[in-house]
Amino acid sequence: MTGERNEKKAAIAATAVRLFTERGFHGTPTSLIAREAGVSNGTLFHYFPTKEELINSTYYEIKSRMAEEIGRGGDAERTNRERMRRLWRSAVLWGVDHPDEYMFVQQFCSSPFVRRLPPEEFLKDAPAVYEALTETLGTTCLKGMPVEVAFSVITSPIDAVVRSLIESGGDLDADRLIAASFEIVWRGLTEE
Amino acid sequence: MTGERNEKKAAIAATAVRLFTERGFHGTPTSLIAREAGVSNGTLFHYFPTKEELINSTYYEIKSRMAEEIGRGGDAERTNRERMRRLWRSAVLWGVDHPDEYMFVQQFCSSPFVRRLPPEEFLKDAPAVYEALTETLGTTCLKGMPVEVAFSVITSPIDAVVRSLIESGGDLDADRLIAASFEIVWRGLTEE
Amino acid sequence: MTGERNEKKAAIAATAVRLFTERGFHGTPTSLIAREAGVSNGTLFHYFPTKEELINSTYYEIKSRMAEEIGRGGDAERTNRERMRRLWRSAVLWGVDHPDEYMFVQQFCSSPFVRRLPPEEFLKDAPAVYEALTETLGTTCLKGMPVEVAFSVITSPIDAVVRSLIESGGDLDADRLIAASFEIVWRGLTEE
Amino acid sequence: MTGERNEKKAAIAATAVRLFTERGFHGTPTSLIAREAGVSNGTLFHYFPTKEELINSTYYEIKSRMAEEIGRGGDAERTNRERMRRLWRSAVLWGVDHPDEYMFVQQFCSSPFVRRLPPEEFLKDAPAVYEALTETLGTTCLKGMPVEVAFSVITSPIDAVVRSLIESGGDLDADRLIAASFEIVWRGLTEE
DNA sequence: AATGAATGAGTGTTCATTCAT
DNA sequence: AATGAATGAACACTCATTCAT
Numbered sequence A, B, C, D: 001m002t003g004e005r006n007e008k009k010a011a012i013a014a015t016a017v018r019l020f021t022e023r024g025f026h027g028t029p030t031s032l033i034a035r036e037a038g039v040s041n042g043t044l045f046h047y048f049p050t051k052e053e054l055i056n057s058t059y060y061e062i063k064s065r066m067a068e069e070i071g072r073g074g075d076a077e078r079t080n081r082e083r084m085r086r087l088w089r090s091a092v093l094w095g096v097d098h099p100d101e102y103m104f105v106q107q108f109c110s111s112p113f114v115r116r117l118p119p120e121e122f123l124k125d126a127p128a129v130y131e132a133l134t135e136t137l138g139t140t141c142l143k144g145m146p147v148e149v150a151f152s153v154i155t156s157p158i159d160a161v162v163r164s165l166i167e168s169g170g171d172l173d174a175d176r177l178i179a180a181s182f183e184i185v186w187r188g189l190t191e192e
Numbered sequence E: 001a002a003t004g005a006a007t008g009a010g011t012g013t014t015c016a017t018t019c020a021t
Numbered sequence F: 001a002a003t004g005a006a007t008g009a010a011c012a013c014t015c016a017t018t019c020a021t
Helices: A007-023 A030-037 A041-047 A051-071 A080-097 A099-110 A127-137 A147-168 A174-190 B007-023 B030-037 B041-047 B051-071 B080-097 B099-110 B127-137 B147-168 B174-190 C007-023 C030-037 C041-047 C051-071 C080-097 C099-110 C127-137 C147-168 C174-190 D007-023 D030-037 D041-047 D051-071 D080-097 D099-110 D127-137 D147-168 D174-190
Strands: none
Touching: A007 A030, A007 A041, A007 A051, A007 A099, A030 A041, A030 A051, A051 A080, A051 A099, A080 A099, A080 A127, A080 A147, A080 A174, A099 A147, A099 B099, A127 A147, A147 A174, A147 B147, A147 B174, A174 B147, A174 B174, B007 B030, B007 B041, B007 B051, B007 B099, B030 B041, B030 B051, B051 B080, B051 B099, B080 B099, B080 B127, B080 B147, B080 B174, B099 B147, B127 B147, B147 B174, C007 C030, C007 C041, C007 C051, C007 C099, C030 C041, C030 C051, C051 C080, C051 C099, C080 C099, C080 C127, C080 C147, C080 C174, C099 C147, C099 D099, C127 C147, C147 C174, C147 D147, C147 D174, C174 D147, C174 D174, D007 D030, D007 D041, D007 D051, D007 D099, D030 D041, D030 D051, D051 D080, D051 D099, D080 D099, D080 D127, D080 D147, D080 D174, D099 D147, D127 D147, D147 D174
8 A cells, every 4th residue: 555556557557568569559459458467357447547548658658768768878978979879879779679669669659549649758758868969959950940850850760770670680780780870860960 | 354354453452542541550441441442341352351461452552652753753863962862852742742641651661560571672663762872872881781771771861851741730941851851861971 | 132131130129129128228238139139249230230229229119019009990989089088998908918018118218318319209100099189189278289298198197007007917997997097088178 | 423424325315316317327327426426436335235226215315305395385275176286286397397307207217127116105205195185086986096096197197298398498388288287187087 | 253241259448346454 | 434446247339251142
């Protein structure tokens, strides 16, 4: 009744993350989630009034964890370039290390019924990224664009890299691909 | 057996494109497709033995059209840079002009049950893109990487730009965003 | 494919009448109706898109039968009084002979979700009643009231009589109660 | 253990009356009743071990109030006819003024699972009605019938009148309809 | 080839009721 | 007495797929 309060809720959420990730939204009945979480069907709906709400919760849960883990330790670097480089690398590696969760987030973002959601607040969760980015943007040809737009444009190759690495199953030289992709974007942004 | 052969099949496919695009895979029952295509439920399954096969067909249909329309007229430009620039612009504008179909393709690619499909063959459908790209790649830091990988890394900002434009609802300066995003990548690739 | 066309639909409807009558709307799951009708669950919804529509159909089915059976042979009598007397008697006896169906109709009429239905068209189904009634009304203190209103006011004791007889389980003198109730209303209507 | 004893029980009962009245038995979950009554789910079942018992209580509650309000002031009139007339009028007006509660009582009486209840004791709650009635009955053609039977037969037009008035939404001349319906029954009972 | 009636497993969700605290 | 988390059997309804005609 004190510390472990949301034990069952947490179990449901964790199981949902795993199953959605393995089988997609539509491939995962709520009844399966409940069973694998060790609770009754009704309990799931006690905590998440709708399957949709469960999906949303799951999404935010993963995204927060992702942002937090990627940003962690990013302040240590000296130059702005080094900070960005490190974040770039962390982001790719997180995706490669958590392929299911990574694809789940992508799946969620491309899902038709999600487009009505409030705009992404990814940057709010990752202050290190935000700062490194704004410091960089001012001098580039993206000057004046909304930060989120610039952010998504600049970081989009990360997604391509992650997917390539996941799909290649280890045949690609990850370090070189990460470095090369970063170089392209960084030079494109900063070179005269 | 020759002329009107695929009349009904074509009607089904066309209707499927439209409905999947408007409502997503799971929001579109096969019965609805059949009804709107003006054929019986059974006829649909006569031509497409499975809903999944219908989805795949639909996907390839849209993707081919997209590739063809984007690549059209791309050979006219003189320099390689101009060709790439034009393709970049065409790709973004196609996405902006066909938001539903664009998102459908994205949705498809992120769908879990699709990951087993044969690897993307996008480049096969767009020879102009393929040639412009290989000509460029040789001198960059991506030299030696598989073409598809290089391709997806380089073109990924297009996706970000399209999404930003779609979501902004017209408030963004499309021309500037297209130009800037291309500049970044191109300079990143070619600058010393 | 010709005469026996709605065989399954008819089976569903008949079973629904029986079960609703025995167990009430809410006590009768659609799955039970389907099973007892010897069809699949889906077939039920093929013919009646909604449980509510099935209930409505059932109701109209019973009501039509009731009206038809009550009105049958009513034209034979000579005087208006005799026609009314006979109808009165037939109505009561129908209720006593079909207590379940009778109570089902009552249950339906008192059901909260039914009040939105189009106004009763009972009279349309029972032309003999309608004629006998209008002939009588003109000279009474109900002159000028809408026929349906007059009709429901005048015939309401029938319901009370039926219920009393059903509940008494045979201890009451049915003939005397029918006759007395009719006398009251008839005298009330026609006496100076 | 004395003063505030039934505070919560009373709150539950009152809320149940309101909600059943507004939404019907089946449209009202016990959880909603508990929430709106400001008590916990479990408390409801502490006082009313079953939803059915709660429904019964509610019914008796409404019916008592109805009988009490209708009978109030009924003794003031001098003649028996005047007493009956006044009661008739009060009954109709109560129904018109409390359409939800009125329909609730009707719904309850027609509900299949209610037929097992002990016989109506309406008259016990309305001594004024009882007395006026027995005084009248002795001289009529209903002489010798059980009082409840006579009562329900005689008063049944009240129900028809109330329904007509509720459904007409104010388009009917209520006073005339009340008067006419009473006249019919009274004359029918007393005329030679 | 074409139909569309028929199927029945499966889905999200509800809700009366129980019980540990 | 009071709570409210937990239960799990039900339920209305959907839909990909089959098959007799």
